[in-house]
Structure formats: structure tokens, C-alpha cells
Amino acid sequence: MEIWERMEFLRTELERHNKLYYENDAPEISDFEYDAMLRELEELEQKFPIYATPDSPTKHVGGRVNEKFSKVTHAVPMKSLGDIFSKEEVFEFTNRVRSTVGSEGLSFVVERKIDGLSVSVEYENGRLIRASTRGDGLVGEDITENAMTIKNLPKTIDPSIPYLEVRGEVYMPFEVFLRVNEQAELQGEKIFANPRNAAAGSLRQLNAKVAAERQLSIFVFNIQAVRGREFSSHAETLRFLSDLGFEASPGFIECRTDEEIWSAIESIGESRGELSYGIDGAVIKVNEISLREKLGETAKIPRWAIAYKYPPEEKETRLLSVEVTVGRTGKLTPVAILEPVHLAGTTVSKATLNNEDFIRDKDVRIGDMVVVRKAGEIIPEIVSVNIDKRPADAQPFAMPEVCPACGEKVYRKEGEAHIYCLNELCPAQVYRAMMHFASKDTMNIDGMGPGMINLLLDADLIHDVADIYTLSDKKELLVDLDRMGESSAANLLASIEESKSRPLSRLIAALGIRNVGVVAARSLAKAFGSMDKLMNATVLELAALPDFGMVTAQCVSDFFSKETNIALIEKLRSLGVNMEETSDGKAGTAFAGKIFVLTGTLSKYTRSEASELIMAQGGTCSSSVSKNTSYVLAGEAAGSKLTKAQNLGVAILSEDDFEKMLSEADSASGESV
Numbered sequence: 001m002e003i004w005e006r007m008e009f010l011r012t013e014l015e016r017h018n019k020l021y022y023e024n025d026a027p028e029i030s031d032f033e034y035d036a037m038l039r040e041l042e043e044l045e046q047k048f049p050i051y052a053t054p055d056s057p058t059k060h061v062g063g064r065v066n067e068k069f070s071k072v073t074h075a076v077p078m079k080s081l082g083d084i085f086s087k088e089e090v091f092e093f094t095n096r097v098r099s100t101v102g103s104e105g106l107s108f109v110v111e112r113k114i115d116g117l118s119v120s121v122e123y124e125n126g127r128l129i130r131a132s133t134r135g136d137g138l139v140g141e142d143i144t145e146n147a148m149t150i151k152n153l154p155k156t157i158d159p160s161i162p163y164l165e166v167r168g169e170v171y172m173p174f175e176v177f178l179r180v181n182e183q184a185e186l187q188g189e190k191i192f193a194n195p196r197n198a199a200a201g202s203l204r205q206l207n208a209k210v211a212a213e214r215q216l217s218i219f220v221f222n223i224q225a226v227r228g229r230e231f232s233s234h235a236e237t238l239r240f241l242s243d244l245g246f247e248a249s250p251g252f253i254e255c256r257t258d259e260e261i262w263s264a265i266e267s268i269g270e271s272r273g274e275l276s277y278g279i280d281g282a283v284i285k286v287n288e289i290s291l292r293e294k295l296g297e298t299a300k301i302p303r304w305a306i307a308y309k310y311p312p313e314e315k316e317t318r319l320l321s322v323e324v325t326v327g328r329t330g331k332l333t334p335v336a337i338l339e340p341v342h343l344a345g346t347t348v349s350k351a352t353l354n355n356e357d358f359i360r361d362k363d364v365r366i367g368d369m370v371v372v373r374k375a376g377e378i379i380p381e382i383v384s385v386n387i388d389k390r391p392a393d394a395q396p397f398a399m400p401e402v403c404p405a406c407g408e409k410v411y412r413k414e415g416e417a418h419i420y421c422l423n424e425l426c427p428a429q430v431y432r433a434m435m436h437f438a439s440k441d442t443m444n445i446d447g448m449g450p451g452m453i454n455l456l457l458d459a460d461l462i463h464d465v466a467d468i469y470t471l472s473d474k475k476e477l478l479v480d481l482d483r484m485g486e487s488s489a490a491n492l493l494a495s496i497e498e499s500k501s502r503p504l505s506r507l508i509a510a511l512g513i514r515n516v517g518v519v520a521a522r523s524l525a526k527a528f529g530s531m532d533k534l535m536n537a538t539v540l541e542l543a544a545l546p547d548f549g550m551v552t553a554q555c556v557s558d559f560f561s562k563e564t565n566i567a568l569i570e571k572l573r574s575l576g577v578n579m580e581e582t583s584d585g586k587a588g589t590a591f592a593g594k595i596f597v598l599t600g601t602l603s604k605y606t607r608s609e610a611s612e613l614i615m616a617q618g619g620t621c622s623s624s625v626s627k628n629t630s631y632v633l634a635g636e637a638a639g640s641k642l643t644k645a646q647n648l649g650v651a652i653l654s655e656d657d658f659e660k661m662l663s664e665a666d667s668a669s670g671e672s673v
Contacts, residue, residue, distance in 0.1 A: 013037060051552040074132070109255070110252065117171075121153065126155055126156050149208055152218060166220045234288075330426065332420065368618035371384045373453055375477075410422075502578060597645070599637075629650045
């Protein structure tokens, strides 16, 4: 990969992860992995400035403001911090500070870096008047109503202070996080990946009652602005905030020498497992306010503070046994059962072992002492084996020859790492298939979450996905289930009934055909128009579709060649589930024959929404740019696809251009009616 391509890739990925972290509260990678990518991009931009861009993620903070909240322009910008990862870098920072302001009267404060959502809170004449998120550092979201539900945030302070703006970190304690996720799982709702995302998602709720139920907390760590008071040091401001009733930067340590600073960082790191909340680093700040002013700031970060990031926490524990789980597609996954160990704020007793090759390559044996960490601070994984502590009776593990859920023989395709159970009636696969069938992106059946599906299976009320549509005849049995009742049963049945009329593309995606996701399902529905025509399509007809090819085509053909799948579809048909690609009367042909590629972050639509609008006007969406591409719809941080489109002379659309085209298409459709 060329240098400019690598830089473009990093910019695109970082912007994508910014959106997931700041706007969607749903990160895919750990802070450590994100920081590594950001640092690589910074180094490349320094070495190859000709390829740097003014809108690079190295030059701005956070994400965009969610339109459902009012905007707040920060009087004092809420800047980010530079990250460092080693003792040497800590000393480089302190030496830079000393070379600028000297050592006379210089001291530092080392604080815990709380893993939460950064907010500003303003007070006038002692009363809380506004709270806002950081947003992009300059403009945030007004979350005052939700902030009022945070119990340890003072709603009134000393009225003799005309104005005070503080900055803090809203977080969710581990105990609350576990309770929130347990409740969400029972109700079939979204499970939060970690406490940080749970806090951010709760604070950005439109309903303040939900935020109140989540029992959020806040630590305040800085005075952004104040009138009527003057301070000489940061430590003095923290003590002042504590006197006002804030929980201000707990456990901060004042230091003068480099060794004292490093000792403080190590001390904070050692305490991570004992805290009731998450931290992901330590912050080193110049203590003296006057010296901060001399050091100044860049557009993104202050020069008087820096964040030391701890590597993902690792612990050693014993591997007690290995269980094998069976997924929706029949894939068998080995799971390590561990002697419980406290790791990154939670007790870990299980970890993924990925597949048979992973176990063999790491020589993992039952009884071994293994090193465990949380991948992305979320999913526990085994990093290595301590061979020196291997007991004499440690047992090698082999994947089973039969499915642990149904007893049928398992199969490993040549060249693949995973083993599969091919029995569609396998109970484990049935459960996963039902989860997938009812999910938001497929048939979208509200209330049909993991807990409900388990209840229905245990009560012997359903045996396959089609049985979901027979529940209307079993209402009395449904009402009698644990945690149900007349109202809950009625709501569930109404949602099931509504799902019968979902578009054909939703049903195709819900069937769980291997390699067929939401986009591929839309292509199939558009190309064939009905389930009957799709079931009779040849492999060559399927492979001719955009973005398909022989592998996906064969998967579709294989699915419809099995009698059990045909019987399932006929059962769904008999129960009234839609089998045709229906029109709501608004479908048009303005984009007929046109191929669109979406790239970058769109501000007005999700990728799914934009794709549906394109296909509603007869267009096609593709994942790659070629000479046959008609348009590239480019959002923010569009990467290599945009570059390729420019090189090929493909028309580039902004979101405004796209909206204009949609408006013209709608007008044309209206005139033809």
C-alpha cells in the first residue's frame, strides 16, 4: 500500500471510529487500538506533510452534535489531550515544560483519567443553568434536563459566586452497569458494550426519566471559567470545588520531580482493579495557573497537560474447562471457562478461544495458567499460556466430532478455520436464528429479545421462526408466562402482526442465508420481485447481480435447494407473511440503471437510509467504485473510494446534491401520477 493510501485509510477509519464512539456510543475497538492508529497517522503527517489534510482527525476533537438536542457554543473550548504511552514520553513532556517555563516554582498534578463522557456545567448566582456535552470541542449538545438527574452533581452552590463553569466526566459505576445490562437483556433491548457507552447513551436520552433510572455519577476535574474568585494553582481549584459540594478529581496527587510523577502514575494504575468505576489513564497537568498561560495551547490540545494511557489490563488465571457454543449459522466456537478473575473493572470467568487453529497455535490446554485481557476493554480473550506453570496433568483440547447441542456430526470445509453443525433443527441454531429473525434490521419484532425467546422455547410454544406467527392462537398461554401479562402479550402480538407486512428484502435477510446481509437481500428482492422467482433462480442468474459472485450465489442456491428451508418458507406464507416486493405508491424510476457508491460519514442519513432512498427510485448500491459507477455519494472523511472515483472521472455527489436529485425525482413521480 502506498503512503498516501495508508494515510487515507487511517483518516477514514479514525473518522468512522469517532462517529461510533462519540455519536453512536458504540465503539468497535479499544481506546488503545484507536490511539495507536491516531499516532501512526500523526507520524505519517509529520514525515509526509504533502499528503496531510486540513480536516484530518489529528486536528479536531470528538464528533458532531446530534440534531435532536439544542446546540451549545462553548465560551471556553473543551479541548482534548495529547496521549503518551511510556515512561520516556512522560519525561519528554516534563522536560519540554521545564525548557519553556523553567523549574522555579513548577509543580504538577497527576489525576485519574475517568472513562466517561466529558461535559460542561454552568452556574449563575449559585444555580445550575446549563449542562452540555463536549461535541466537537466548540459546539456541544444541551443535556441540562438529563444532567439534573445526576445525584452527586450539585444543583445549587454558594450564591455569592456570580458565574462558574466546570468541566467533568459523567460515568456509570460498574455495579450499575451490570444491573442496566441485565435488565436490558431481560427486556430484549440494546446491551451496552461497556460503562462508558452506557453513560454516554444514558445522558443523551430524550427522556430524562431514562437517564434518572441509569443512576449516573460525575467527577469534576477543571474550572473552565469563574467570576468573583482567583486561583494560583490547579490543586487549589480542586479543593475549592470540593468545598462547594462537587466530587472533584478523587485521589489527585501533587508532584514536583519526574520520579514522583511516575510513581503517581504507577500507583493509579495499580488501583484500577479496586475502583468501582472505569479509568483508562492518568492525566499529568502543570499545577501553576500562571505557567499554564505561558505554555499556551494549540487548536486541539493544551501544552500544559497530557494523558498517559495504560495498556489493556492483563491478568493470569487458570483455564478450568472448554465449552463449545453453537451460533446461528451452525458455527462451533470454543469458549474458555476460567477461574474467576477481576479484570478491567469486572469479574471475568469466560473468554473466547476463536477456533481450533487458535487453540493449537497457542498450545492452550485445560489446567493451564493463561494470560487474559479484554479485547477493546470489552470482550475477554486469552493472550498467551504460561508454560512454566503448566501442571503435569494439563489436557489438550480437541473440538468435538458431533454438535454439543444436537448430537449431529460436524463439518469443517477445506481451507476454513471454523467447524459447522449442518443440522438446521439444532436447538442452539434455532435460538440464534430466532434472535436474528426478530432483530431490528430484519423483521423488527419489538419485545422479541433474548429473554422472551428463551421463555417461548422453554414453554414449548415455538420451535422454528414460523411458529412466532402462531402465537396469536396461544394468547392465554402467552399471558401466563413469567414477566408477561395481558398488556405485554398484546404489545408483542401486535408487533408480530405488523411484521407480516415487512418488505420481501427484510424477510430474505431474516432467513439467515449465509453471506446474505441486508444490502444483498435488497438486491435479491429488487432483482426477482417475489420469493417464488428467487427460489427458482439459477446460480448464474444470482451471480450476475451487482456485488454478488459465485460464492454468495452458491450460498443462496444451496439454501433454497434444501427441503427444510422450502417447507419453512411455505409455512411462513401460509401464516400470512409477505412474499412479494411491495410498493407503497412512492416508488420511482429516476435512478433506474444508475449505480451508486456511498463513502464517508453522512450527516443527514444512515447508510441504510440512503441506500433505501436510492433503491426506491430504481437505483443500485455497490460497495466498490469502478468505471461502471454512476455516482459516488461522499460524506465527511470520504477516503480511497472518493480518490478512485476522482481518478476514474465518476460524478461526485454531496449530500445537498443528493437531496436535490431526490427532490427532482419525487417531483417527477408526482407529475406522472
